[in-house]
Amino acid sequence: MKLIELFKINVEVMLEADNPGLTQTTINEYQAAIDALEKQEAKKPIKIYPFHYSNLFNYICPNCGEMLEVPGCYPKCCEDCGQKIDWVDAREEIRGGAKWNV
Numbered sequence: 890m891k892l893i894e895l896f897k898i899n900v901e902v903m904l905e906a907d908n909p910g911l912t913q914t915t916i917n918e919y920q921a922a923i924d925a926l927e928k929q930e931a932k933k934p935i936k937i938y939p940f941h942y943s944n945l946f947n948y949i950c951p952n953c954g955e956m957l958e959v960p961g962c963y964p965k966c967c968e969d970c971g972q973k974i975d976w977v978d979a980r981e982e983i984r985g986g987a988k989w990n991v
Contacts, residue, residue: 893926896923897923900920925971928952928966928971928972930973931974932952932972932973932974933951933974933975934948934949934951934976934979935948935949935950936982950967950969950970950972951972951974952967952972953970955967955968955969955970963976963979
């Protein structure tokens, strides 16, 4: 079982137990840990249509929607939110010169 799954189960158990010592701060801390762990799992970037003046592919972060700077560079994570990015499929498209089907 992954650590993130254990954190989620722990939060559910604490909420179901109606623990009087459970504070919103504790819940927020667990949620922050869960969010951080989720960002460590690589997600594929989302391809968006190129700008009218460019044939370059443009990609946005699957977590926060911010533009990922790509030309010749594949950042390991989003500069804005820290989401780890999986570029495997995108690299193949870019190297292979895949065209947009419009």
